[in-house]
Amino acid sequence: MYTLTDLRYQSKRRSPEELLQQLQSFSLELKLSVGIWYFAPGGGRFHERYTPELSIPERLELAAEMAKYGVQGIEAHFPSEVNEENLHLYKKLEQEAGVRLVGLGPNSFWLKESEFGSLSNPERKIREAAQKAVIGALKMVKEAGATHMGLWAGIDGFTYPLGTVFYEMWDWFEGALAECLDEVPGVRIGLETKPYEPIPNNIYRTTGDGLIMAKDVEARLKNPTNRELLEQGHCLVGFQPEIGHILMGYEVLPYAYLRITREARLQHVHVNSQPLGNYDQDLNVGVVSWQDTEALLYALKMVGYNGYFGIDINPERLPVLEAVKINARALQIMNERIDSLPHERILDCFYHPEKNRGSLEMILAESYARTAH
Secondary structure (H helix, E strand, O other): OOOOOOOHHHHOOOOHHHHHHHHHHOOOOOEEEEEHHHOOOOOOOOOOOOOOOOOHHHHHHHHHHHHHHOEEEEEEEEOOOOOOOOHHHHHHHHHHHOOEEEEEEEOHHHOHHHOOOOOOOOOHHHHHHHHHHHHHHHHHHHHHOOOEEEEEOOOOEEOOOOOOOHHHHHHHHHHHHHHHHHHOOOOOEEEEOOOOOOOOEEOOOOHHHHHHHHHHHHHHOOOHHHHHHHHOOOOOEEEOOEHHHHHHOOOOHHHHHHHHHOOOOEOOEEEOEOOOOOOOOOEOOOOOOHHHHHHHHHHHHHHOOOOEEEEOOOOOOOOHHHHHHHHHHHHHHHHHHHHOOOHHHHHHHHHOHHHOOOHHHHHHHHHHHHHHO
């Protein structure tokens, strides 16, 4: 049964004393989810696949094994990976291994018909076909009892800035999405922004772009159920930001994620590693920018984030079970490290910087020295 997650706690403001109490008493619960699409990576633009194809039942058997590493959720695309015919297999996975279907999204970005965009396509018929896919995914969220519909507008955007009619592009996408949300009221989406790939310029490139889009879409909603939820302070356009996509756009992780929590919109988190800029690599958590990821976790600890951490990787040369084990362990180590930090001293560095010149630098150095020993 679908229940709208209450995210309103995320926008709570705390006094310095309350924030210290929060840091000392709250620890992130690492509820992990995995994406069924990377259980057997399918190759890329420049090479054939390195691993054999796996059926959905075979992939779900792997997901059951991942429960021992702390995996509690699985994500899939509709209708290619989850649909009306195989939903019972996901429900069986939850019953037998405790791994539930938490997020699913339409794979309309993959289709040949979406060559020039899905919900922002200049052709009305193609936009309408994309809407059917989104509506189907929203209905499946309800039927499956998932938490949200993930939405990555990977194929929507533009190639050349010159001549792009931006107002039309945004209006087509946002109007079409609003109609979908009104067709299946009360279901939240989790938007995933990205600067580029597969199209050279994605329609919503940064966190700020996504926040503007979220408000524009919600302003278009007309269904009474949706309007009532918005009036109660709930969002219907939430976010599932991915570390890799944020860093591709040269954004600062804690800054970007807390821009989202400030508006109580953080539905889900996708974690991995990524060099600044570069192509989307989906590396294992912590192998690049370990400190940045710890800073993100510390920020989420501050606001009391209680959602899932989706491991979003591309283990082309590593068995997927081993990859999930490594990522789970990396997140556990990070979580233990941030819990052990001297929170009072850290907050004092922020509130009284004139008295703490170099103090935060020493705190970080000492924390790594303790880990090394």
